[in-house]
Amino acid sequence: MADDSEMRDAAAVEEEEMQYGHGPMTEEDLDEKYPNRPHNHSRTLPFHDLFLTLFNPLNENKKKPTGPITARKKQGPHGPANLSPNEVRRSILERFISRWRKEVGNDIYPAFRLIVPEKDRDRGMYGLKEKTIGKLLVRVMKIDKNSEDGYNLLNWKLPGVKSSSAMAGDFAGRCYEVISKRPMRTTVGSLTIGEVNEMLDRLSTAQKEENQLPIFEEFYKRMNAEEMMWLIRMILRQMKVGATEKTIFDIWHPDAENLFNVSSSLRRVCWELYDPQIRLEGVDKGINLMQCFQPQLAAFQMHSMEKMVARMNPTEDDPVFWIEEKLDGERMQLHMIEDESMPGGRRFGFWSRKAKDYTYLYGNGFQDENAALTRHIKTAFDDGVRNIILDGEMITWDPEQDAMVPFGTLKTAALSEQRNPFSTGNRPMYRIFDCLYLNDRNLTNYTLRDRRRALEKSINSIHRRLENHAYTEATSAAEIEPLLRQVVAESSEGLVLKNPRSVYRLNERNDDWMKVKPEYMTEFGESLDCVVVGGYYGSGKRGGKLSSFLCGLRVDKNQIQQGANPMKTYSFFKVGGGFSAADYAEIRHRTDGKWVEWDPKKPPSEYIELAGGNRQIERPDCWIKPDDSVVISVKAASVYPSEDFKMDVTLRFPRFKKLRTDKDWTQALSISEFNQLKERAEQERKDKSFKMDDNRRKRPSTRKRRQLTVAGNDEVLTTPYAGPETKVFDGLAFFVITEALKPVKKSKAELEQLIKANGGHILQSEKDPKTICIAERKLVKVASIIKRGERNLINPSWIFDCIKQNERDNGRSTFLLPYEPDHVFFATAEDRGVFEQNVDAYGDSYARDTTAEELERVLQAMPKMEHGYDSEVLLEQVFGDGALDEMPGWMFHGLAVGFMDVGDHNSEELEGTANSSVLAAKRIVVFTGGVVTDAMSDSHFTHVVVRGRQGAESVRPILARNFGRGKKLPRIVSVDWLHDSWREKTRLDEESKFSALVECGVLLINLAEYVPV
Incomplete structure (x- = not known):
């Protein structure tokens, strides 16, 4: 070279x-x-x-x-071109x-x-975003953060004060403007590319802001403004230089x-590949085990679903395409190979789409104590799988809700799983949708259908740990929208369409995989800010809680009749998708105690007007006055006519975006403002079709909708309770605040079902003093009731006990159990001590039947009496001195018997006469007061049971090593000695009845000669 x-x-x-x-x-x-x-x-x-x-x-x-030829001239070696x-x-x-x-x-x-x-995977991430770099530069240049330049750096997304419009939204450009006013250098510096790399390596390992500050100071001293601008683009990895x-x-x-x-x-x-003449060959061109690759990506959707389906080249013989739910997690590839040096014989590797190695987090083997995943999937691979590469999505799963939670919680869940692998909290779960390598064979050139078959034969799903991702087969575009509506309602990301006839193409976006997401409107602006006026209780995991909301438009002042309520709204749409658990909690916090149950006979028409007049279409379960409510931002796919809402139009695919805590109901969208937006949008639609907002912010899903269950104030059971039905709660009203945790776990909705099935009535507030409040957890609402100290809170266990007690009368009685201390979650000051009168001193109920578990608990709670005597001494006194030794059931009392070289005497599935004899002998020892032991100690080992001469010869050196000279040695006996003693109903002399060994000429000799001096 x-x-x-x-x-x-x-x-x-x-x-x-x-x-x-x-x-x-x-x-x-x-x-x-x-x-x-x-x-x-x-x-x-x-x-x-x-x-x-x-x-x-x-x-x-x-x-x-752009075009085939530009007017630009370049002087080439043979003249201009x-x-x-x-x-x-x-x-x-x-x-x-x-x-x-x-x-x-x-x-x-x-x-x-x-x-x-x-594309540089060797240098770690800097941990720096625009805001942090702005703070560092403010400190390096020693400028006031509240000054014009300080404001421009720290608020770079906002229009800058006296800032060039060309730099708006360009952080590096904004930095250039500020640095160029106070540069340490006006000409370019002398730093080389190698030196900059070395400094960036130090910056990536510094991590903390205080450690990164001196490195930024060095850059600032040795670079001019333009160099700093490009350096910042490199740190942010946002180059955009005009070449891919x-x-x-x-x-x-x-x-x-x-x-x-x-x-x-x-x-x-x-x-x-530094020499262009040397080309890759064979294996170098394909994916390999334990070598991270760039995965295939899904193309962005088109305006027409029919066009998307057509792009997947269906044929008359095979028109099928696949529809998968788009998962909200982190793309992850799993590599597994055989490795005899690893415990369990398998070694794993995990890499993200950006080639970050996550093996340290998810595990390198089945026995990895720090593994958040691999130690739970020991049975996931078929016995014939020697090595494999899987492509899938790592998501966070909530076992309690049995639902997927947001992507942002994935690493937290994995770290928690590392610390406590058996916790019931969030955990990582791997969903697999492709198999790319199997038993030394690269499968990327096989069709998706064939790869899926290989996947299903190779992987055994581990429930909620490692699972094959489900798909739906379809043949027409009409089958896509119902599934899209379903996943949007379940707060999912969208769908992915896949061509089952396609091969796997590394690092490509093509028509074989295409994303399908709701087309969100841009013609009405970023979002619509509307006031919440009604709420609907959810079902399943959202049972008993407001899970979707009715939003309305303000009626303009000039449309309100004189003397009418100025807070009137028209129903506009219902939204339930896009909310996270934190969003629900914030809305509950801001509206707690302000919701009113909807009374169909007296609807709050002065505040909310629904469609359908007296029919009250889309009637909510409860309502709230606009000035007590919140304003939310919502995005939607389109506006379309609807007779279900007072506005006569509603939103298609509405999705919650954020809570507008900076706005009150007077700043929410009014009818006239919406009509203006609508007219403007219709005018624009004449010139162009709707635009997709590709840069919309992704709001991760927190939960999936379960099967509908009964909730709210509906007296008719749409999903009947499949258990006992009594009249025990007839005439009683209940406010169920939390789910039940014990003795059985039931959701709030299931508890409400149970109460209704047994004659009770469900309310959603505790305003009526006669209402029985049910709670078992200290939630916000529960804490509020406890703080007031005016109401007793009853555990759900009281409901179960009442129903169970009344089942004895076939549900005909209405015997209501009195409250016991265990039934009360919180008691008011005046009732404290009252409920103890319903149980005895040990907690045993006077009014209901006690279960075996409760009786055991009561007995354990009773103080233990000290007898003050030795049981063996008492027996000797009763039966006389030495009498116990003559009793057949006491013949081996005080003996510790070890079984050696006589077969597997611990097995309960012994085969053959010999092993059965040993098992019977062991039982004889235990039944007659002895102890069967494997311990080889001088204090707890009196007899050794062997079989034949060889057994005795082999056991002597072992006993010699474990018993020193001068210690009492155990006796060596045969199995027959035990059986003969049992047959004669007395313990026989070991030497005279040592039949099996005596016949072989083996005597009980002194083992001291085997003990080394």
Whole structure:
């Protein structure tokens, strides 16, 4: 090679050692792992050359009109030539790479780390976002954060004070504006690309703001404003220089993109493909075990679902496409190989879509004590699976709610699972949708249908730990929308359509996989801010809680009749999707105690007007006055006519976006304001179709809807309770505040069902003093009632006990049990001590039957009496001295008997006469007062049972080692000695009746001769 290490100058070697010597791998490690890697013969280029000769020219070219030929002239070796923007782009890149090879060497990795920083997986994340960098720069430049420039840096998304409109929303550009007013350098600095890499390595390991500050100060002293601007873009990994990595890789080497796709390693691309004449062959072109690859991605949806289905090339013979739920987690690939050095014989690797190694979190083997996943999936792989690569999504699962929770909680759940693998809290769960490698065979060139068959034969689902992701087969576009409506209602992300005839394409977005999400409107602005006027109780996991809301539009003042209520609203839409658990909690907190049950006979028409007049279409379960309510922002797919709402129109696919705590009901959308928006949108629609808001903020799903159950104040059971039905609660009203945790777990909705089935009436407030309040957890509402101290709170166990007691009379009686201390969650001051009168001193109920478990608890609570005597002494006194020894049932009392060399005497499934005899002998010992032991101690080992001469010979050295000289040695006996003693109903002399061994000529000899002196 022309750039052999002997030809390198000292500065190049020093810079290379500096650049690679401080990372996780030393120079020697790198040489060992990449023995053929290139070495540069000279120092790297100055940092400013990157933007002067590469980034700025590429950006200038990007601004030129697109077309086959531009008017731009370039002086070539054979005179001027017209070049297209694409040709100019390639020319700029080729010049830079050619110059690097000539002036520096073949190792372009230091430059590529800065040119495509988002592809550099070797340097850790900096932990820096725009806000933090802004704070660091304010401190470095010592400017007031409340000054004009301080405000512009810390509020970069807002229109800047005297800031260029071109820099609005461009943080790096905003930094350039501020730094250029107070630069430490007016000309470019002297930092090289290698030195910048070394400083960025230090920045990525510093993490804390205080440790990163001195590094930023050094950058500020040694760079001008333009250099700092490009440096910040590299840190944020937001380059946008007018050339994709595909173009850059293509110019570097024909196989560069392919190698990056299968390895996710920029370092390998630079070091293994530095010679364009050497091409990849065979295995290097495909995915490999324990080597992270770039996964296939789903294309963005089109306006027409019919068009999307057509793009998947259905045929008459095979028109099928697959529909999967789009999961809200982190894309994760799992690699598993056989490894005899690992406990359990299997080794695992986990990588994210961005090639981050998560093996430390999810586990490297079945016995990994820090594994959040692998120790729970020991039976997941079929016996024939030697190695495998799976593609799927790591999501967070809530076992209590049996539902998926937001992506942002995934790492927290995994860390919690590491600390406590048997907790009932959130846990990571792996959903698999593809199998790409199986038993040394690359499956990426097989069809999705074939890969799925391989997956199903290779993997055994582990419930709520590792599962194959479900899909639905469809043949027409009409089948998509019902499923889309369902997942939107369940607060899911959307759908993915897949072509089962397609192969797997690394790092590509194509028509084989396509996302389907609700098309959210942009013509009405970012969102609609409407006031909540009604609430609907949920079912299943949301039972007893408000899970969806009726929103209304304010009636304008000029439309309200004189003397009428100024807070009148018209019903507009109902929304239940997009809320997180925190959103529900915040709404409850702000509206607690302000909700009123809807009375159909006296509807609150002065505040809310529904559609249908007396029919009260879309009637809520409860309502709230606008001035007591909250304003929420909602996005929707479109507006369409509807007779279900007073506005005669409603929103299609409405989805909650956020709670507007900065607005009250007077600032919510009014009827006239909405009509103006609608008219403007209809005018715009004449010129163009709806635009999809691709940059909409993703609100993760917290839960999935379960089967509907009875809730609210409906007296008719739509889902009948399948248990006892009595009249025990006839005439009683209940307010169920929480679910039941014991003696059985039931949701709030299930408790309400149970009460109704037994004659009770359900309310949603405790205003009536006769209402029985049921609670078992100290929630916000419960704490509020306790604080007032006016009402008793009763445990759900009282409901179960009342029903069970009345079942004895076939449900005909209405005998209501008095409250016992265990029935009361909270008692008022005047009732404290009253309920103890309903049980005896030990807690045994006077009014109801006691269960076996309760009786055991009562007995355990009773004080234990001290007898003050020895049971054996008492027996000797009763039967006489030595009488016990003559009793057959007491013959082996005080003996500790060990069974050695007589078969598996611990097994309950013994086969054969010999083993059965041993098992019977063991039972004889236990039945007659002895102890069967495996302990070899001088204090708890009196007899050894062996079988034959060989058994006796083999046991002697063992006993000799465990019993020192002068210690009492155990007696060696046969199994027959035990049986003969039982038959004769007395303990026989060991020597005279040692039949099996005496016949063989083996005597009970002194074992002391075997004990070493």
